[in-house]
Amino acid sequence: MLSKIKLENWRTHKDSEFEFTQGTNVLIGNSGSGKTSVMDAICYGLFGTFPAIQRRETQIEQLIMNTPHLQDYAKIELEFKHNQNTYSLERTIYRNKTPQAKLLENNRLIAGPKVKEVTEKLEHILEFNYDLFARAIYSEQNNIDYFLRLPAAQRKEKFDSILDLEKYETARSLAVKVKNKIKTLAEEREQFAQAMEQQINVLELQDLEKKAQQTKEHIQKKHLQKQEFPANLEKLVLNQRKWEEKQAEFLNLQKNLTHTQIQIENLRKEIQTSKYLKETRMQLEEKIKQTTQELKQIREQEKQKAVLEEKQHQIQAGLNKLKKEIHAILDQLPQGIKTTQELYTKQTELKKQIEESEETLKRIDENLQNIHQELNQGRENFGKLEGKESEENDNLNSLKKAGAHCPVCRKKLEQNEMQKVMDDANKNLEQIVHEKKQCKEQIALLEETIRNQKQEIEKMRIELKKKANQSNTLEMLEKSFELLEKSKKEQHVLEEQEKEHLQIMVKLATEFSAQRIKEKEHTLKELEQALELEQKQPELENAEKVLQEIQKKINTLNFSEKEYKESMTHLEQTKAEEKFITQEIAMLTELSQTMEAKIYETKNKQNEVQKYKEHIDELKHSQEQLSIFVNVLGQTQAELRLYLIETINQAMQDLWERIYPYKDFTDIKLDISDNSYDLKVKKAGLGWIPIEGTLSGGEKSTAALITRIAFSFVLARNLGWLILDEPTHNLDSNIIARLSLMMREHLPELVDQVFLITHEKEMENAASGTLYVLERDKDNNGITKPVQKI
Numbered sequence: 001m002l003s004k005i006k007l008e009n010w011r012t013h014k015d016s017e018f019e020f021t022q023g024t025n026v027l028i029g030n031s032g033s034g035k036t037s038v039m040d041a042i043c044y045g046l047f048g049t050f051p052a053i054q055r056r057e058t059q060i061e062q063l064i065m066n067t068p069h070l071q072d073y074a075k076i077e078l079e080f081k082h083n084q085n086t087y088s089l090e091r092t093i094y095r096n097k098t099p100q101a102k103l104l105e106n107n108r109l110i111a112g113p114k115v116k117e118v119t120e121k122l123e124h125i126l127e128f129n130y131d132l133f134a135r136a137i138y139s140e141q142n143n144i145d146y147f148l149r150l151p152a153a154q155r156k157e158k159f160d161s162i163l164d165l166e167k168y169e170t171a172r173s174l175a176v177k178v179k180n181k182i183k184t185l186a187e188e189r190e191q192f193a194q195a196m197e198q199q200i201n202v203l204e205l206q207d208l209e210k211k212a213q214q215t216k217e218h219i220q221k222k223h224l225q226k227q228e229f230p231a232n233l234e235k236l237v238l239n240q241r242k243w244e245e246k247q248a249e250f251l252n253l254q255k256n257l258t259h260t261q262i263q264i265e266n267l268r269k270e271i272q273t274s275k276y277l278k279e280t281r282m283q284l285e286e287k288i289k290q291t292t293q294e295l296k297q298i299r300e301q302e303k304q305k306a307v308l309e310e311k312q313h314q315i316q317a318g319l320n321k322l323k324k325e326i327h328a329i330l331d332q333l334p335q336g337i338k339t340t341q342e343l344y345t346k347q348t349e350l351k352k353q354i355e356e357s358e359e360t361l362k363r364i365d366e367n368l369q370n371i372h373q374e375l376n377q378g379r380e381n382f383g384k385l386e387g388k389e390s391e392e393n394d395n396l397n398s399l400k401k402a403g404a405h406c407p408v409c410r411k412k413l414e415q416n417e418m419q420k421v422m423d424d425a426n427k428n429l430e431q432i433v434h435e436k437k438q439c440k441e442q443i444a445l446l447e448e449t450i451r452n453q454k455q456e457i458e459k460m461r462i463e464l465k466k467k468a469n470q471s472n473t474l475e476m477l478e479k480s481f482e483l484l485e486k487s488k489k490e491q492h493v494l495e496e497q498e499k500e501h502l503q504i505m506v507k508l509a510t511e512f513s514a515q516r517i518k519e520k521e522h523t524l525k526e527l528e529q530a531l532e533l534e535q536k537q538p539e540l541e542n543a544e545k546v547l548q549e550i551q552k553k554i555n556t557l558n559f560s561e562k563e564y565k566e567s568m569t570h571l572e573q574t575k576a577e578e579k580f581i582t583q584e585i586a587m588l589t590e591l592s593q594t595m596e597a598k599i600y601e602t603k604n605k606q607n608e609v610q611k612y613k614e615h616i617d618e619l620k621h622s623q624e625q626l627s628i629f630v631n632v633l634g635q636t637q638a639e640l641r642l643y644l645i646e647t648i649n650q651a652m653q654d655l656w657e658r659i660y661p662y663k664d665f666t667d668i669k670l671d672i673s674d675n676s677y678d679l680k681v682k683k684a685g686l687g688w689i690p691i692e693g694t695l696s697g698g699e700k701s702t703a704a705l706i707t708r709i710a711f712s713f714v715l716a717r718n719l720g721w722l723i724l725d726e727p728t729h730n731l732d733s734n735i736i737a738r739l740s741l742m743m744r745e746h747l748p749e750l751v752d753q754v755f756l757i758t759h760e761k762e763m764e765n766a767a768s769g770t771l772y773v774l775e776r777d778k779d780n781n782g783i784t785k786p787v788q789k790i
Helices: 035-047 115-126 130-137 152-162 166-199 202-226 229-273 281-332 340-402 415-511 514-557 561-659 697-715 733-750 761-766
Strands: 002-010 013-019 023-029 073-082 085-094 100-105 108-111 665-673 676-683 687-690 721-725 753-758 771-775 785-788
Touching (some): 013 035, 023 733, 023 761, 035 115, 035 130, 035 721, 085 115, 100 115, 152 676, 202 561, 229 514, 229 561, 340 415, 561 665, 561 697, 665 697, 697 721, 697 733, 733 753, 733 761, 753 761
Parallel strands (some): 023 771
Antiparallel strands (some): 002 013, 002 073, 073 085, 085 100, 676 687
């Protein structure tokens, strides 16, 4: 039994609390007052969802209150009793966080904070899930007659779904599919086994086993032949190594012989080509000494010349630098100024012009101040004239308003006197306007004069600034003239030094030249080579002795290239024979393994065919058992359907008598015919007839309500809950009164706890438990306020 629910920030419920008792609990209120939100909260609290969420008509965040103030979370707290235990359930949803939940049994936490964990634990305790709750317990608003609105072709499928009979059809369908798959698998395996049997040839297997044995014997013989090769190969390898050592020594002697022959030939050529071949060693040394001394003197002169050239280069660089500096100074000088006197004259002239310009500026400034004073006086006069003009206008207006009376003394005036006064006033006004115009023209002229004077002053100041800059530039040029004179003097000194160095370099160039150095160096080299060749004569004699010794060793070595090649060929042939036998053994071994594998494969096929036959027998047996199971499922489904429909019809008949107030239809039932479900009523004199085309809208609503209540009795008898949302749609006042009475007095005998949501005032009488009236100011987006009446 559900004893309490508390809602915090749940849709329009800011802080609502409801306590429920056994019997029929009624929530009554206008549309939008928050009645259905309470039932949705019960469903969400139990299972974490409700029908509108399942149909994706409502998002989770829409459940959190957003008016009159936006909230960050919504919380549901439920308390119910089941099997003598008290359970407390709490679920919280957030805008930006994961929902949380917890479940307590007798104040002890048994699940949470994970939402899924709490839902699974609760379903285990209540022994039913959300689907059963939605089918049997929770009847939504405007959805009670849903089954009557279904087409006849869909009604059986939907009723079977509500009665939870579709699982039998699903199981039977799956069993048929499995049976067909097993049948197909058995046929495929039987075909495969037959194909494998055709592949197995017993005679071929025996022949293969015989050939495999012969191959093994052949391999053993080849292994015996291979055992003879190692000893022979060892002897041949030792003999080949001796020949290789002789060959290496022979090749080395041949190499040394060739090298020595080339050395002797080169020494002979060098000795014969020297032009100093007849000179003695003492003569050669004296000539080398003399040539070296001459070469040293020439090189000293060359060094002196190089020093002079470097000095000449420095002088030339200095001259170039001075010329650039002189040109740079000349380029800076103004046009027409090339001497100091010209610079002084230009500077004096500029100073005089600057003084004259400053005097002129002073006179213009004084004149401008006078004009400003005159302008201010003109503006003051213009302001006075405007005041007089305004005063004269006021006088004229006063005269016009005064009529034939003097505006000052209120004395009555004659017509001619009045006209004379008006004429005098107009003349004064015209005189003032004329003077005002002249004054304005004079002001404009003065302002123009001031603007022109200011422009002239600005031009003169710019020109004066330019002349001042020129004067400063000329003062700076005095230093440039001093630097120019100094640079010209340095240039003259360097040019004199350049002439002196050029004379010395010309003298050195005529006495010595690079050609003489080359000639002396060549002579010195030839003399040194001749001296070296004198020492090479003993080297030549020694090389000839070495040549004779090498030739003697070659003769005593007794190396034969032919015998060396024959030994190598014999060794390679023996190795090739051993390799061939090894390859032959490997090939025969591979052939033997292939035959053994084929023998093994064939025997495995024989075993596999036997296993397939045994498995095929098992599959055929399973197929027979599944056929029996399919038949049993169909019979069970049919018998269970008849039992459930019979139980539902008994409940419907009892409810019809208690709710329907008229005598034209005495009974109601759910009829199964032609593989469809039809709702029928019993009419006096006509018997059982379908409700389609027979009952009015209100009568159909009564039939739908009775059907819905009867389904709840059958499917959720162990829970004892029933939720009806606006069940009085299309019902007349008599039926509503009977329904109210039945729900208060009879329904609690069948169901432990009923929750009724309605806007019908009459349904207040249905409450045998708690009655709440829900109030809400919808015009101002107010919150729901539940008021308990019972």
